[in-house]
Structure formats: structure tokens, C-alpha cells
Amino acid sequence: MIDPAFIQGLIKILFVVVVITAAYIISTRNLLSLVSVYALQSLSLVLIALALYSIEGAPVLLAIAAITFASKVLIIPYFIATIQEKVRIRRDIEFHFLSPTTSLIISMGLMLVIYIALSKILAGTHARESFLFFGAVLGISLMLMGMMVTFSRKRAITKVLGYLTMENGVLLFGLFVTELPFIIEFLIIIDLVIVVLLTTILTVGIDSTLEDYHKRLHRFHLWEEEERP
């Protein structure tokens, strides 16, 4: 039997890993590392679920860990990496409304607001007292940070990554505060895989002649000429 205090320390360190990866996903411009950082974030979620399992012993946690590992650490990053190879986009330097710096500062404010809001909402319940409360705060923050990535990035491929980050936030929140029914978790992940598959198909094209391929890329903002007048 492993010491619960040790496990709690471990979970807190994993929280920090999640925060760091989220900050990186918001601010980086290098797409190649973006995917591996996303995989790392998912992996730390898997480890959090496993650590929780060793404390609480609910088998659903084990199932969530397994399915997250299979889908978000292996399959989805693999697909996105494949798309990147096909499209040959290496970096994403264009941002809509928010620059990375502003998004980081805003997400800081978001975390604070969520912390205060959640501590009022959950006041007096079991969840407020336990150390897992910070996990719930982090979960919702991660969700909103993912949303920010989705609307502040221009390329479709990074938008998808923002969406995936959002889902990681939902998962994190689900792990700590409510028990999401496993079937919902499962369906969400299937949705994710389909989203990524769709992106692959849209990006690469099912029946691509060369002209068609380029037109498609233009239409979905996956490829923009670097030197515009």
C-alpha cells in the first residue's frame, strides 16, 4: 500500500505539469512541439486518474485512464502529427483577437475568478475541503483556456488542439468533482477521434488532384501564402 500523502503530493505535481503544458499550448508558435505537449498533458491526466484510483479504488477511474491513454496519448497525437507532415505547416504565427501574452494574463484572471466562484459554490461540501478542490478549479480553467486557444488561433489545426485541450479540462473537472458517467466520457472521446479524423480528411483531401488539394487547403485556412502583399 502506497502512502496516501505521497500520492497527494504526486497529484499536486501533476497539476503543475498540467498548468505548465496549458501555458505552453496557449503561447507557443511551434506546431511540432504543440502536439507532443498535448500528448504530455493527456499523459499527466492519465497519471492523475491512476493516482486517484490508488486512493479511491473505483474501477471507472481505471477505465478512464485506459481509454484516455489509448485515444489522447497515442491515436489523436498520431493523427495530428500525420496531418502536419502532409500539410507541412511548422509554425502558427497568426493570432486573432489575442496575442499569447494577453491570453496568458487573461487566463490568470480566469483562474482567480473561477477559484473564487467555485469556493462559493462548493462551500460546505466535501469537495471544498479536500485537496482535490484545486483540481476542479484547474479543470474549468483548462476548459476556458482551451476555448481561448480555439478562438485566438487562426489555423484549423491549432483550433482542433484548443478543442482537445478543452476536453482535457472537462475530464479533469469530472475526475475531481462529479463522477461523469463512463458512457459519456466514452462518447466524448469518440467525438474527439471523429473530429480529428474529419480534420485529416478535410486537410489532406479524399480525392486530391494537386489543384484541388491546394484549393482545399486555402478554403480551410490551413495553408496561406507566407508573403502576402
Added chain:
Amino acid sequence: MNGFLLYLVLNTLVVLAIAPLFVSLIKKVKARTQGRSGPSVFQTYYNLAKLLKKEVIYSPNSSRIMRVAPIVNMAALLVAALFVPLVFVPEPLGGIGNIILFLYLLALAKFFMALAGLDAGSSFGGMGSSREMSISAIIEPTTIIVFAALVFVFKSLNIFDMFATSAAAGTLATPVLILLGISLFIILIVETSRLPVDNPETHLELTMIHEGMILEQSGRNLALMELSAAVKLTLLMAILINLIVPFGLMTTFTLAGLLIAALLFVVKGSILAGIIGLFESSTAKMRFFRLPSLFAMAFFFSTLIIIIEVFA
């Protein structure tokens, strides 16, 4: 009281003695990653010794500032060196160790370096000073926030007390310390003009910041400037090491403990120098206007620490 005086003398001497070693170690690691064998680890000592023997030449346009700046710069950093115990933490005495004063001493040194850059009237020096000041204007708030986070975590404004707390706790890898470590590392990189911000190797007019400012210095003045940059690097490294991996740091004086602590410090410092070298080798220089996103990372993490410390 006598013990404290002894500490003051010894700590300063050790900082001066060890600072060039770390600089050369970073160069050595960078050379190795590029497939070169690189200069010897004592090269910086040789360089300084050579420079000290050379004649000082002043530009006819330069004023008194040029003559004073290297000395003020070195003096400010040596006083700052008193604030950061490397291996032995005595009881703080008479305001020494105050973290705000420490930051102001660093800022004073930087200010005089920028003045000296402007003073000779060369355009490179002026560019260097202008860039350095623009970066400082952005990084200062971040530095303050990072050090404020330190104050919140260790519940003291005094660096000596912080080191004593961390040495007593001796814990590795608590969540807060990981975040602090990253923030301090970014501050270290920016304050010592290392790679994503400034390239310490080149003398290209387009990229240089720190090198631009000391371009007009020569002889022993240049040696003082180089040495003060090395001292600054060592001080920031010491803060990072003694707060994040404090094991071996000595709080009660014994001779054996002193030796072990000194040895451990050199080992830890060399490892950190290696990490800095690898980090520098793995990144390219950032564009000037991209730099705020690097600082924002440190700002974000430190603010997070403050939020955690205040609310949780």
C-alpha cells in the same frame, strides 16, 4: 559579529573566484553540442588576467561616466554578492539580505552599464543601451512579481531567511517550487543576457545587447565589466540552486560541513551551467517583439504561486 565579517569576506571571495568558472562551463557545453571541443574551462580566467594587464583607452568623446561606470557596476554587484550566501547561511545582520535592496543593486549596475554604453557616443553602444532599457522596462515587473512570489512562499523579505527555511525543509519538487524554479530560470536567462534574449557570442550589430554596451570598454575596465556579468550570473544561479535544491546548504558552522557544502555547490552549479548551456543550444534567438511572451510565462507562473499562497 566576527563570524559575520568572516562570512562577508569569504562569500565575496568565493563568488569572485567561482564566477568565471561557470561562464566557461556554459561555453564549453555549448561548444560540445556544436561538435567543437571548445576552450578550456579556465579560459575566462586567462582572458580576465590578460585584460587586466592591458592599457585602457577612452574615446575622446567620452566623459567621466565612462571612467566611473565599470567600478560602480562591479561595486554594486559585489555588494549584491553579500546578500546571497553561497554555502553558509549566517544570521542576517543590519539589513543585509533584503531582497528589494538586492533587486535595486542589480538595477543600479544595469543603469550604469547602459549609461556607459551611451557615453562613448558610438551608435552600437547606443543601440545596446536602448535595447537593454526596453527589455528592462518589460522584465522588471516580472522580476518583481517573481521575487514577490518568493517572499510569499518563504514568508520573509530576507534572502538569508529564505535560504534557511529552504535548507531546513530540504524538500525537493513541491508543486510551488517547480513553478518557482521555472520562473527563476527565465529571470536568470533574461537578466544575464542569454540566448533567446541576447546572444552572448556575437558581435553583430543587429543582435547584440549586452555586448553592444561594453563595446567601447577596454583593458581592466572591460575585465571589470566581464567579471561583473559573471558575478551576476553566479548570484542568480545561487538563488535558484539554494532555493530549489538546498540539500547540503549549511546553517550552523562546521569546517567539515563547509567543505561538503562548497563541493556540493560547485557540483550543483556545474550541473545548472550545463542545463543553461543545453537550453541555449536548443533555442534560437527570439525576435525582439516576441520577447514579452517569454516574460509572460514567468509572470503567469509567479502570479499563480501568489494566488495559491494567498487563497489556498
